Amino acid sequence: MTAKSETEPEAARVAVPAPAVRLRGAELSYGPRVLWDGLDLDVEPGEFLAVLGPNGSGKTSLLRVLLGLQPLSAGTVRIAGAPAQRGSNKIGYVPQQRSVDATLTLRGSDLVGLGLDGHHWGLGLRRRRERRRRVDEVLRAVEATAYAKRPLGLLSGGEQQRLRVAQALVGNPAVLLCDEPLLSLDVAHQRRVSNLIAQQARESGAAVLFVTHELNPVLPLVDRVLYLVDGRFRIGTPDEVMNSATLSELYGTDIEVARVGGRLVVSGTDEERCHVHEVEQA
Numbered sequence: 317m318t319a320k321s322e323t324e325p326e327a328a329r330v331a332v333p334a335p336a337v338r339l340r341g342a343e344l345s346y347g348p349r350v351l352w353d354g355l356d357l358d359v360e361p362g363e364f365l366a367v368l369g370p371n372g373s374g375k376t377s378l379l380r381v382l383l384g385l386q387p388l389s390a391g392t393v394r395i396a397g398a399p400a401q402r403g404s405n406k407i408g409y410v411p412q413q414r415s416v417d418a419t420l421t422l423r424g425s426d427l428v429g430l431g432l433d434g435h436h437w438g439l440g441l442r443r444r445r446e447r448r449r450r451v452d453e454v455l456r457a458v459e460a461t462a463y464a465k466r467p468l469g470l471l472s473g474g475e476q477q478r479l480r481v482a483q484a485l486v487g488n489p490a491v492l493l494c495d496e497p498l499l500s501l502d503v504a505h506q507r508r509v510s511n512l513i514a515q516q517a518r519e520s521g522a523a524v525l526f527v528t529h530e531l532n533p534v535l536p537l538v539d540r541v542l543y544l545v546d547g548r549f550r551i552g553t554p555d556e557v558m559n560s561a562t563l564s565e566l567y568g569t570d571i572e573v574a575r576v577g578g579r580l581v582v583s584g585t586d587e588e589r590c591h592v593h594e595v596e597q598a
């Protein structure tokens with residue numbers, strides 16, 4: 317009896333899975349400029365976290381920290397229980413869109429296949445077939461099959477973006493980092509891509525960190541929001557963060573937030589900095 321009760325706490329500790337992302341006392345500074353500090357954040361498997369903030373508030377820098385590309389100035393970062401590491405196959409990443417050289421001859425399907433490099437698919441015909449099957453499955457999911465064999469340089473911005481999303485999803489990552497993934501997508505593909513990302517969270521237990529200037533297209537999918545402004549931040553459910561009192565405090569000026577037909581409408585003296593895209597455009 318005594319021996320059993322002594323072993324129970326140990327067993328319980330082992331059974332608790334690590335959060336997908338854990339930041340403790342995290343600070344990022346460039347020279348004297350502090351982007352954010354004192355950031356404590358756990359993102360659980362299956363959680364969808366929207367990361368908001370005006371230009372230059374440090375959203376992309378946060379993703380770079382999680383990717384192991386940017387060291388913290390203070391504090392710790394762990395991905396699925398291990399230190400953040402460059403090239404980790406635990407992470408899928410949709411980078412901010414940049415134009416691809418028109419002469420690039422790499423094909424879309426090859427780009428998506430690169431998302432499986434570093435995974436243990438092994439050699440042999442069976443493995444190669446499995447790999448191809450997975451690539452084809454993800455290409456279908458982003459509706460890119462029709463142009464997957466064409467050179468990347470000849471594709472439109474939206475077509476390239478869907479391939480980047482496929483590349484991030486193909487390895488079933490524990491953490492999915494998305495840097496404004498909906499830019500240049502039409503409304504139908506915005507919906508499809510954001511639903512796919514949320515589905516990956518639900519079905520594969522991926523934690524999603526989704527940087528966006530447009531919260532409304534993903535609002536129904538979002539569990540929590542991290543809102544960064546000038547070194548300050550708030551973390552909470554959309555209702556806890558996206559309200560007049562909290563945003564006015566964060567921006568240090570009067571901000572009005574209203575819900576109109578399920579959308580957030582933000583207005584106020586500083587509305588141009590505070591996600592003007594959330595303001596209903598007439």
Ligand SMILES: Nc1ncnc2c1ncn2[C@@H]1O[C@H](COP(=O)(O)OP(=O)(O)OP(=O)(O)O)[C@@H](O)[C@H]1O
Nearest residue numbers: 346347351369370371372373374375376377378412
């Ligand atoms: N390596 C670096 N050295 C110095 N300053 C940097 C470095 N990387 C980024 N910065 C600065 O840090 C700030 C935050 O950049 P970051 O790209 O993280 O912002 P962001 O919130 O993603 O902005 P945006 O919404 O415009 O994409 C910017 O002012 C940027 O110029």
